[in-house]
Amino acid sequence: MPERELTFAQAVREALAEEMRRDSHVCIFGEDVAEAGTPFKVLSGLVEEFGGDRVVDTPISEAGFTGVAVGAAMTGMRPVVDIMFGDFLTLTMDQMVNQAAKVHYMSGGHWKVPMVMRTTLGATRRSAAQHSQSLHAWFSHVPGLKVVLPSTPYDAKGLLKTAIRDENPVVFFEDKMMYKLKGPVPEEEYTIPLGVAEVKREGDDITIVATSSMVQVGLGAATLLEKEGISAEVIDPRTTWPLDDKTLIESAKKTSRVIVLDEGYGRYGVTAELAAVIAEGAFYDLDAPVKRMGAMHVPIPFSPPLEDVTVATEETVFEAARQLCGKT
Amino acid sequence: MTTATTNSEAGREVSTEKEKWLRVYRQMVSIRLFEEQVNELYTRALMPGLAHLYSGEEAVAVGICEALGRDDYITSTHRGHGHCLAKGASPDRMFAELLGKEAGYCRGKGGSMHIADPATGNLGANAIVGGSVGIATGAAFAAKRQGTDRVAVCFFGEGALGQGSLYEVMNLAQLWKLPVIYVCENNLYNEYTHYTETTAGTILGRAIAFGLEAASVDGQDVRAVNEIASRLVRRARAGGGPAFLQADTYRYSGHHVGDINREYYRSKQEEQHWKSDRDPIKLHSKWLLDRAYTDAASLERITSEVRSEMESAVKFAIAAPYPSVEEVEKHVYA
Structure with missing residues (x-):
């Protein structure tokens, strides 16, 4: 039987759907993540399966809903935050850098922030200076955060599943030009550890x-x-x-x-x-x-x-x- | 205030009432004397870093935390010792944290501005003004989503009214009907600047604009604070959604312990007025005495008990060891 192929976007969606089925604490926050499925249509179909309580449309308030995700992660949820364009990460910096990244350390290991921030990077989409940056270095600089950069549909799925299960804040960068890239993704369950080239x-x-x-x-x-x-x-x-x-x-x-x-x-x-x-x-x-x-x-x-x-x-x-x- | 009646049911209530208000008194005295020790430690150069004292604002933390259960959440601020104590933290481990000792609540890694304690629902003090508004709102989201009746109280000073993220999360909280209470401790000064120089419009108007239940209270009157907090907590537990409470209060000391010459931003007469006429502990002790809930000697005994508790807590902290250097790389990741 030929190996199954998925696009990068489908692989991301499948990872989210599988983890949401596996763990009822996983929820998604972001702008137009529900019925719209994001402008890139990466999340299409998720709200239909999991409902608006778990695929939560937010106002255009990146700092606000990122902060809410940090607090929700500390108190038992496993939020996946959607930041549409990586350029908008600037709006979340205090919540990610001063809060999410430091809570575990500052509390002497008492509180944890198991959240994922999914966002995009990459130029050549003719989107100009505020929709094209690749800002993953900023987050790689901060102790307490993990930073994931998948390059294939297979990696995207396996790494995202691991990121969601991780006990730390993980920033997950997807190349927006790659969403339609196809590649083999097996039907069966797999994960890929973070930190393995x-x-x-x-x-x-x-x-x-x-x-x-x-x-x-x-x-x-x-x-x-x-x-x-x-x-x-x-x-x-x-x-x-x-x-x-x-x-x-x-x-x-x-x-x-x-x-x-x-x-x-x-x-x-x-x-x-x-x-x-x-x-x-x-x-x-x-x-x-x-x-x-x-x-x-x-x-x-x-x-x-x-x-x-x-x-x-x-x-x-x-x-x-x-x-x-x-x-x- | 609830008044005593003669039937036996109410008789038990009187006893409970009396215990409650004496407990509240002791809590406020604890905060006051804790901060006296902090001031002493700091000025004797035994405490590293910064110290922002809560003295003068005790009725706000105590009145509100008295309305909460142990598993309800709070977030706190750089001026957070009062919130921690009122939520149930113990002074010895707090002093240990303030001195950077391993026995501290955060193994010495957080310090005065970052005390956190899961056992009492304290999600942490925060050294970014307004930095915890999202965290408190997120805790309320989780509480609601998990089907509990927990509430989250977000303490912040009026200086945080300048932060946009507060308005983002109040909007979210109201849209999602989250059980969160935003408590604005208006001590009149954003650091060294009177809040009227930084705050257009009204404070409550901000919350009203988002449709939050909004109220203000005399933050020096612990019973008034507790009464309104109890109502807002009941409302939030019942699914009524978020609320905003403006508690008008006063910071007796400077912005931090080193802020000594303050006359360029506020007068000594003003400070003296609050300390003489508006002190929350004096006001409450007068009320207790007027109602014959206690006598002067008993109140004095409470104070001296608390004082020795604080002294031994300080001794514990001074004697406690620092964390070993190997600790530095622990807890970066969970």
Whole structure:
């Protein structure tokens, strides 16, 4: 029997539905999450199955309903908050950074905040500067939060189920350009642990560490590189915290050349941290400095030809890899 | 106030009434003397960090928490010692927390501004002004969704009226009819600024705009606070939805212990007026004596009992060990 395929959006929805069936404390808060199923239609059908008490439409009050989720999580619920565009995370920062992330520690371990914040990242949707950012680095910076960046339908489902069962606040970033991406997702129950990277493609000459939207870019570049006789290994950390630094360092030691690829801003970003982890762990095995490729340090522009140059593409990664491997 | 009648049923009520108001007296004295010790610890440089004293506002915390059960929730503020004590926390572990000791409520990791205690439903003090309005509202959401009759009380100062998140959650609470009571302790000063300089319109008008049950009370009158709190708690338990209570009160000390020269924002005469004529403990003791519920000697005995309790709690905290350094990375994640 051929393996079942789901889109990324269907995989997210199936994870939520399964966890809501399994645990009556799981509920969803967000803007237009019920009948509308969100603008991306990721949640379509959930309110019909679980009712408006568990799939809760909120006013346009990101700080307010995120705060409500923190309190509800502390007192026995397992809320999944929907923040439509990752850019709106700015409105939730106090609740996530000063409250959710710190409650367990500040209370000496007495209170817990088992909540998930689902949101989106990614440019090239022609949505301009306030609907296109990838702000996962901000949350990766804060102790007490976990940050998940799935890159396939399979990972999205398995990681979201784990995130919902986690006892900590987890921020779960979905690439909005990936919702229609199809991939194999088995019918049977599975989960994926947080903090375990996956080698998406094995190779010997260069390592491409890529997150979320950039994993497909890295895989595309690896295909182009193969035609040049360069064997690229593509590694997806899947979570920026906890981080599987061991897998990254081992691959770097094996190939001796590394590109780190992420859609967040390069400066002070996820690429900076991953590059530092690799440099510290594999310095004496590297034949070239670790190359960082993040988003350009500009607000994401609206005009398509301008927007397109702000993020890495298969071609730019391919070129960077060739240069790193001494091919000009 | 309920008055005593002559039948036997009411006779028992009188005894209960009397016990209740004496308990309330003791609670207010506990907070006052706790804060005296904090002031002492701080000025003797035995207490690290910051100390925001609740002295003068005791009737608000005590009047409200007397209307709550142990498993009802509260959220508190940077000026939170009174709320913790009124909800049932014990002074020894509180002092230990204030000194950063392992025996503290948060193993010393939270300090004065973050005391939390699941055993008494205390979701935590919060050092972000208005930072806990969402948490309290979320606890009310969970209480309702889980089919319990718990309520959540959200304490905040009038300074939090400047925070937009308060209005977001009041709107949500009213839409969803959540059992939460927002208690605005109006001690007149947003830190060093009189609230009339920061607050347009009226305080209650804000809650009325969202359709919340809104009331104000003399926050120095513990029985008045308790009476209205009891009504709002009953209403919330019965599914009547959220309420907003403005309790007018006064902060005897500065914003924090180091805020000594205050005359640029308020006069000594004003402070003296509140301390002499509006003190919640004096007002309540007069009432107790007028009703012959007690006598002066008994009240004095309560005070000295509480004082020695506080002194031994402080001794406990000073003698208690700090957490070991290995503790620093514990409890970052559950």
